[in-house]
Amino acid sequence: MKTVIYPGSFDPLTNGHLDVIQRAARLFDKVVVAVARNGGKQPLFSPVERKTLIEHSTTELTNVSSDIFEGLLVEYVEQQSGHAVIRGLRALSDFEYEFQMALMNRKLNEKVETLFMMPRASYSFLSSQLVKEIATLGGDVSAFVTPEVREALAGKLGQAGAN
Numbered sequence: 001m002k003t004v005i006y007p008g009s010f011d012p013l014t015n016g017h018l019d020v021i022q023r024a025a026r027l028f029d030k031v032v033v034a035v036a037r038n039g040g041k042q043p044l045f046s047p048v049e050r051k052t053l054i055e056h057s058t059t060e061l062t063n064v065s066s067d068i069f070e071g072l073l074v075e076y077v078e079q080q081s082g083h084a085v086i087r088g089l090r091a092l093s094d095f096e097y098e099f100q101m102a103l104m105n106r107k108l109n110e111k112v113e114t115l116f117m118m119p120r121a122s123y124s125f126l127s128s129q130l131v132k133e134i135a136t137l138g139g140d141v142s143a144f145v146t147p148e149v150r151e152a153l154a155g156k157l158g159q160a161g162a163n
Contacts, residue, residue: 001030004084011043012145034066051067088116
């Protein structure tokens, strides 16, 4: 059984993330969407909330699960008996950082491969940060996130109902 790990902060999960998850689910036997605990960031949603949103957004994908991890990704991949890491690339600006991370992960553990996937072109501009900014300003994020995420954003930001 081939297992791939899709790590990220997913704060919140966007349709771009979901697109990568859906395509990875067609390519691998098991996809673990791994919510990273990152002490350097101040997330809007707790790791447990992000994990729950991922679970609610991927219920139809029977080979997808979600988890929370902290520490070195390569160690987590080994703990999960993973074969590879999936990373999403939206634009050229993502490539340099992701390439450096992939090389460092390879240096730490040569057995862990990194695969890059681009989301559909319609999601290439999309980021969690942009979604949070639009939602904070009262904009409609329904084209960018699942209904569960939209409702969670509205609740977290104290808005009366989702746009």
